[in-house]
Amino acid sequence: MQRALAIAPSILAADFARFGEEVRAIDAGGADWVHVDVMDGHFVPNISFGPQVVRAIRPHTKKVLDVHLMIAPADPYLAEFAAAGADIITVHAEAGPHLHRSLQAIRALGKKAGVSLNPGTPESAIDYVLDLVDLVLVMSVNPGFGGQAFIPSALDKVARIKAMIGDRPIDLEVDGGVTADNAGALAKAGANALVAGSAVFKGGESAYAGNIAAIRSAAERARGELV
């Protein structure tokens, strides 16, 4: 049984001065989840936004808020992101020495726990936490910026992690350089959640629904859900 497909536009590519409207536009355009990239200028070489932005966008959508924390340390901020309205909170395996504890803390807050791997991190980093995670996020760019080119080795990594997951109820998400052109290969490799920033927020608001639909139909075709 395949896990439900989720297209997750990243608001890192939205107009920051109009977050409310942008979130409503992708919601109306068919997004399944809203992906929120939190960057600290320390774990990654860029600063984006914090829990106040999660709190501010929460009333604009009932969709899943998929919060990707690119911060170190993450643990001191987990409760704040949970209270702000995050549904999934993902930490990086590279962000601290106590990944297991971070994942336990997210679940103790009643949220879904995600773990993310940078392109240079082997999948063995999550061998001993699979029973504590609801989502594995494979980075297909080095985190920190939107609009980068997809790193092809992520495809093999997705397939290997899919095999590791087996029949556990874990979403397998890919983030970075995802487009309608590679969505099919990613879905075939086992990814069921696809993050896309630039590929969704291109062409202005009237293009968002079509951009999301293009990624979705490429993935559905690869999953055998479209003929």
Ligand SMILES: O=C(CO)[C@H](O)[C@H](O)COP(=O)(O)O
């Ligand atoms: O986590 C991220 C970057 O660190 C973003 O989610 C990602 O880059 C999405 O943007 P794009 O689809 O434009 O690559």
Ligand SMILES: [Fe+2]
């Ligand atoms: Fe992200």
